[in-house]
Amino acid sequence: YITMVATIIYMVAVYVNHSGLAVNQEERLMNYLFVEKGYNKELRPVTNKDESVNVDLGLTLSNLVSLKEADETLTTNVWIDHSWTDYRLQWNQSEFGGLWILRLPPDMLWLPEIVLENNNDGFFQIAYYCNVLVYNSGFVYWLPPAIFHSACPINVNFFPFDWQNCSLKFSSLRYNAKEITMNLKQELDRELDKHYLVEWITLDLEAFTENGEWEIIHKPARKNIDRSVSPESSKYQDITFYLIIKRKPLFYIINIVLPCILIAFMAIFVFYLPAESGEKMTLAISVLLAQSVFLLLISQRLPATSLAIPLIGKYLLFIMLLVTAVVGTCVIVLNIHFRTPSTHVMSSWIKELFLETLPRLLHMSRPAESEPDPRAGLLIRRSSSVGYMAKAEEYFAVKSRSDLMFEKQSERHGLASRVTPSRERPKPLGMADVQDLLYSEVKPAIDGANFIIKHTQDKNDYNEEKDNWNRVSRTVDRLCLFLVTPVLILGTLWIFLTGIYNEPPELPFAGDPFDYSMEHRHFV
Template sequence: MTDTDEQRLLRSLMTNYEKAVRPVMKASDPITLKIGLTMNQIDVVEKNQVLSALVWLDQEWSDEKLVWNPKDYNNLEVIRIPCSLIWLPDIVLYNSVEDMKGGYMQALAMVSHTGNVFWPPIVKFNGACEITIKYFPFDDQQCKLKLGTWSYDVYQVNLTKRRNGIDLKNYQENGEWKLTHTKVVRNEVRYACCDAPQIDITFYVYMQRRTLYYTYNIIIPCVMLSILTLLCFWMKPDSGEKISLGLTILLAFSVFMLLIAEDMPSTSVNVPIIGIYISSSMCITAFSVIVGVIVANVNHQADGDRQVPYWVHRICYTLSKVTCLKMPSYEERHYNIKMLALRSQVVLPSAIVSKRKPSSRRRKSVANRTEELRNEVRNGSFNLAEAHLAQAENRKLNERTSKGNEEESSGEVDPLLQRLHSIVQHQEELLQKQNTTEDWHLVAIVIDRCLFWLYLLMMLSTTVGCLVIFPLTNDVELDDDVIPATSP
């Protein structure tokens, strides 16, 4: 049976071919190896700081042992040869996180009649990549794949770039990362083991995180929780739900903090923006809980007999104007008490109006006057000018009455006088206690409202600073030889 042209060519090429040594006639001649990458997929494992890339490792070199005349084989210019039959360069990933036991795909090598060999195996590289989480989730990352021969120096295998960037014609977009730029750099390094320099080709990949997922699942819920904390300040100071709501929101922030920590690498070099924002929000929420306790404590001071100190009342009165709250001044608040005291001084002497024994009509008049007094005290309709005028008239009445029969009048007036005095004194105590209670309530409301504006200012500054201003400072500086990633 007659052999085919490819069989005859393969048998001819493999005669006396030794794949263990470099295929050069002169040992002093280096093999020029061109290396390039065709990117298919990328994935970033942030927890382990690893870039996983599925690529075609394009390698091209000249093999002086694989040369033939196409006319001898019916113009056969290119042949596919199993890579296990020919010499292959020992290209490895220097920054690999694997043990490299798997090896490359046993793809066919395309050999031309001039001795040019092109071998593009499919490889999955897992390279170490330092993840900078400072601007997470508005961050840009730069990862590299450092390729080179493990045993050959520059005088034996000279590595060069096959193209200036990474081929992205077959690249499949990643849902989390957007590939923005690529760069290829040829480095010549001298190691301590060898006198001759070693060559490596480093492929740089610039990526930008897509923030839509984190915006909907982390940022928006956190902002909503921060806004929900504002409701704590709109509850009444004596409501116990203020503290419960604050603690619930604080617990929700802790859950989000744990979710972020699960995906972030365990590093103390940088703290992510979203972590700073959530931590700040937790501190502000804890502040709102402390404020709720303080306001509740101030509000419960109304249960006792302690009056609001003058300086506290003056400060809260000033703050009430700033926060658009209506709070009476210290003088206005104690006006009714002073008026009631003055009223008692005016009304009680007027009970002595006659030396005669009080008749039923007289008793009825006193009872009506007592009821009028209660209404005036209850409604606060007493006038200060009228009080001074009535006090002057009663002073004259007392002088005329004192000249009469003191024994007879005292017997008639003493029961009424004691009754009126007890009524006025009781109303004065009730009014004073009511004013004290209202004073503590107003102080608690003013303090709560002032701390509400303080909390709102802190929340807005934290949100704008962490989620708007700080991400704008993330300017990635690119070199001139960086190529934009334009995939179809």
């Protein structure tokens, strides 16, 4: 009878099991852990209140999204690796059909509540609360994803040839160092059968995409302890992951640096532009306004800080000061160019310095006084009529006044001497009678000729003095060209070479020979 009852019970159990009416092993296990054992997620997994829960933390970088310099915000897409041991979640897998792992929602378990302390948006939570893996040994593993907007102080000294040191600082705001101990996670080297600390940010090689603006140079991780505060403070310990990144400057070189340099070198063409064109000031002011526009664009790109001036900002300020000086010299050159003898008198030292000494030193060609004409053997006059005036003065100085008066007039009045028959020769007039007769008629012509000669001489003197002022202005232009060009070239090279050679350090931390990489890992 007993054998028959046992057989019936066995057959019913087999039927129920195959028909899906049996209790699920995971359900039995959850009932065992949370009901029978009375699991309380508000309590730390320790047997003694003085014990501390060891929490291991790691970070896997999926994507370096961006670094907004104006907001000093680093945006990253990461996976946060949590692991700890909860003795209350242990079970014998043989009692639950060989079940050795359990996936549970995080709101059912105790969590260390580790958050990003230096977030820049006030959002401490992770992006998605994925399930927690619980092993039969009590080991708990949680890998939630997150998109963090962390604060990253920007050093703008060498922009756009800069590198930045950004960090992600994690700490527990709920538990202090006596309640939980934060550590970097450990992994097993299967070849050496040794554990090592993961003292770096792990890259998700399958999902990671290279950022178009930033290159990752170092990615160390450290546990920091501030012994100046009490262990009961949340500031006592933290796990910080560092991202030392270098900017790829090609975009800024093409769109900002090269246009700035080319526009800056347009300033030297101001000294080649003739003052008569009336466009010297226009070109100089245009260059100044263009540099102001670039400075405005840079100010919108970078944070509003007074701690440092960016490299490109230094260059733009240098160019603006230089172009301002060029504008000032243009005003002086134009003032000199349009001077006249009626408004200014050229002193002897100006003539000596700007018409003799400086043109010779600056290799400026001087206008020739007179050069032989190979075709006619004549003298080529200068722009003024000084040569003709000298000949006219010589002519009038040699001729007597009577000759001047009667040389042409006597012929016009039939008084020129000529041979005629004796019967036709009239009675000769006396010289005094002829002079008295014609003086009143010729005198206005002589006075007019003298006036024209004096006026022409004054005009030529005026034009010559004006030409001298023009030559002085051209000399000042050439002098400024020789001064501004080397200053512009040397200033450009000095400013940008200091940025080009601004390289990140070879090691993440000064004075620490360890490079925090997989190749030189520390074994536990």
